[in-house]
Amino acid sequence: NAGVMQNPRHLVRRRGQEARLRCSPMKGHSHVYWYRQLPEEGLKFMVYLQKENIIDESGMPKERFSAEFPKEGPSILRIQQVVRGDSAAYFCASSPRDRADEQYFGPGTRLTVT
Amino acid sequence: KQEVTQIPAALSVPEGENLVLNCSFTDSAIYNLQWFRQDPGKGLTSLLLIQSSQREQTSGRLNASLDKSSGRSTLYIAASQPGDSATYLCAVKNNDMRFGAGTRLTVKP
Numbered sequence: 001n002a003g004v005m006q007n008p009r010h011l012v013r014r015r016g017q018e019a020r021l022r023c024s025p026m027k028g029h030s031h032v033y034w035y036r037q038l039p040e041e042g043l044k045f046m047v048y049l050q051k052e053n054i055i056d057e058s059g060m061p062k063e064r065f066s067a068e069f070p071k072e073g074p075s076i077l078r079i080q081q082v083v084r085g086d087s088a089a090y091f092c093a094s095s096p097r098d099r100a101d102e103q104y105f106g107p108g109t110r111l112t113v114t
Numbered sequence: 115k116q117e118v119t120q121i122p123a124a125l126s127v128p129e130g131e132n133l134v135l136n137c138s139f140t141d142s143a144i145y146n147l148q149w150f151r152q153d154p155g156k157g158l159t160s161l162l163l164i165q166s167s168q169r170e171q172t173s174g175r176l177n178a179s180l181d182k183s184s185g186r187s188t189l190y191i192a193a194s195q196p197g198d199s200a201t202y203l204c205a206v207k208n209n210d211m212r213f214g215a216g217t218r219l220t221v222k223p
Contacts, residue, residue, distance in 0.1 A: 033158070035158075044159075044160055045158050045159055045160075102213075103158075103213055
């Protein structure tokens with residue numbers, strides 16, 4: 001059973017470009033969480049999704065950021081018009097149901113904005 | 115394989131009490147340990163992050179300690195308030211992040 005997959009592992013974007021981060025949950029998991037980790041800081045929750053439904057987006061910046069988890073395919077975290085402050089590690093986690101204690105984390109995508 | 119255990123599973127205290135939550139892990143080769151809070155229906159909120167080279171971190175009424183050699187961490191909450199009621203999770207990071215099952219805290223007014 002493969003773990004949570006994230007790709008790409010490293011992404012470099014110039015200011016103003018778009019970044020798309022993908023997360024494939026573990027098999028059988030229908031809940032996906034996205035977190036951001038700024039340098040030297042802990043994980044900060046961004047958004048919690050079920051398939052085709054956003055459950056909690058209280059941690060998402062109001063502009064430029066969006067997330068989706070379609071019926072088929074991976075969850076996508078999209079950042080439009082990236083700025084240097086978006087440089088961070090973005091982690092995805094999945095769980096089989098609404099149990100944060102059963103979250104399994106992916107390896108993360110490290111985004112660098114130049 | 116890293117296993118993370120949290121004791122107690124549930125805790126109920128009257129408002130104003132100081133309390134300690136415990137976390138133990140089996141593999142001491144960790145990069146860091148985090149304490150999270152989860153409110154019902156919400157994602158996780160990171161409370162404190164302790165790097166493997168550190169022994170404790172403090173934020174307001176919260177203090178977390180780390181004893182890597184014994185595989186233990188504690189979260190101390192001073193002067194508890196009803197708003198502290200939530201599930202508290204610890205997570206350790208090796209190659210990935212593993213969570214404990216959490217302690218469900220209820221602070222009664």
